[in-house]
Structure formats: C-alpha cells, structure tokens
Amino acid sequence: xxxxxxxxxxxxxxxxxxxxxxxxxxxxxxxxxxxxxxxxxxxxxxxxxxxxxxxxxxxxxxxxxxxxxxxxxxxxxxxxxxxxxxxxxxxxxxxxxxxxxxxxxxxxxxxxxxxxxxxxxxxxxxxxxxxxxxxxxxxxxxxxxxxxxxxxxxxxxxxxxx
Numbered sequence: 438x439x440x441x442x443x444x445x446x447x448x449x450x451x452x453x454x455x456x457x458x459x460x461x462x463x464x465x466x467x468x469x470x471x472x473x474x475x476x477x478x479x480x481x482x483x484x485x486x487x488x489x490x491x492x493x494x495x496x497x498x499x500x501x502x503x504x505x506x507x508x509x510x511x512x513x514x515x516x517x518x519x520x521x522x523x524x525x526x527x528x529x530x531x532x533x534x535x536x537x538x539x540x541x542x543x544x545x546x547x548x549x550x551x552x553x554x555x556x557x558x559x560x561x562x563x564x565x566x567x568x569x570x571x572x573x574x575x576x577x578x579x580x581x582x583x584x585x586x587x588x589x590x591x592x593x594x595x596x597x598x599x
Contacts (some may be wrong), residue, residue, distance in 0.1 A: 446470045447570040453478050453506045460562035462506050465573045467598040469471040472496070475598045481559040482520035482575055482594055483509050494539060520594060521552035523579060523586050542585035554584035558592070572597040 446593050453462040474496075476486040485502040487537045502518060503509045509519075531542040531550035544555035553559065563575035577590045 448568055448573060450568070451566070453480070455506045455510075457510070457560075457562050462562055463565065465565070465568075465596070467571065469571070473598065475596060476502070477573065477575075477596050478506060478509060479486045479563045479565055480506060480509055480574055481561065482563055483559075484596075485509065494503065503581070507565065512570075515527060516552050516560060518581050520563075520592075522558040522592065523553050523584065523590060525552055527551050531585070540585055543566070552586075557584060563594075571599055 449466045449468070451464045451466065453464040455462050457480060462478055464476055464478050466474055466476045466487070468474045472490070474486065474488040476488075478485050483503065484500060485504075487499045488496045489499055490496050500518060501595065503512065527546060528542060528550040530548050531544040531554075533540055533542070540587075542550040543556070544550050545555040558577060558579070561577050563577045565573055566576045567574040572595055572596045574593055576591065576593045578589065579586065581587065581589050
C-alpha cells in the first residue's frame with residue numbers, strides 16, 4: 438500500500454486470495470489526493486487498514502487490522518473492524534417474540550445471541566455493487582431464517598474516502 442505519488446487517488450480492487458462458500462474475496466483500497474488510504478475487504482466488510490501520515494509524513498496503519506484474509510477469517514476477535522448483524526448486541530437466551538410468535542436464534546455467546554450469531558454478517562462475502570474513485574458500496578441479502586431471524590433483509594454499506 439501507499440507506493441503511488443501523493444496526487445494519485447482512486448479505488449484499486451485486488452484479489453484477496455481466497456474464496457468463502459464459493460465466493461471470491463476482494464480487497465478494495467481507496468486513496469485520496471493527500472495519499473491517505475482505507476482498505477476494506479468484502480469478507481464481513483472488514484476495514485483492514487487506515488493509512489495516514491504522522492507529523493513527519495511517515496505512513497502508519499491507525500487501526501488494529503489484519504494483514505491477510507486468513508487473519509480476518511481466523512481472528513480470535515471475530516467482531517474486530519467488521520460489519521455485525523442482523524442485530525448488534527446481545528439477545529438474552531437468543532429468543533425474541535414478534536406478533537405473538539417466539540423465535541429462537543443461533544447462540545454464540547454462552548446462552549445468548551451476539552452480533553448476528555456465529556454466521557452473522559461478519560462471516561459473509563458481500564457483493565460490491567457500486568464503485569467510484571472515492572467509494573465502494575457493498576451489499577448483502579440475508580435470507581429468511583438465517584440465524585433464526587424472520588424475513589429477508591437486504592443491507593448496503595458505503596465506504597468513502599475524500
């Protein structure tokens with residue numbers, strides 16, 4: 438990262454070297470005119486790097502990201518810098534009632550459901566639907582019944598660097 442001249446901005450799409458459930462993972466590197474970069478993968482929407490200069494102009498990664506896709510997939514902190522969902526936080530005993538019907542969710546935090554469950558949004562390969570020089574938009578459709586949730590849900594997220 439960060440080998441181009443400072444005025445070279447845009448979006449670079451790179452193969453992130455693996456497939457998950459038959460879908461290819463990519464790395465999207467956004468770069469602005471100042472030379473700052475944000476790197477995002479479509480696996481879980483993980484932000485893997487935010488490169489900014491210090492007072493001396495030396496670039497460093499500002500977040501505790503991941504060096505490669507295997508680090509993202511096998512992280513001991515599965516919710517580090519990723520998208521979570523369908524629900525963010527804990528649902529006690531993984532149960533909720535909607536219109537008088539009780540639903541049981543997949544539990545991944547002892548007896549509780551946490552941040553979308555064991556195969557929540559953080560484990561999905563999202564589709565890149567729109568790209569420009571300063572943004573990438575990822576999309577995921579969670580089918581009815583996924584992790585025990587009712588209804589189909591389509592989610593879009595935009596990553597932008599200006």
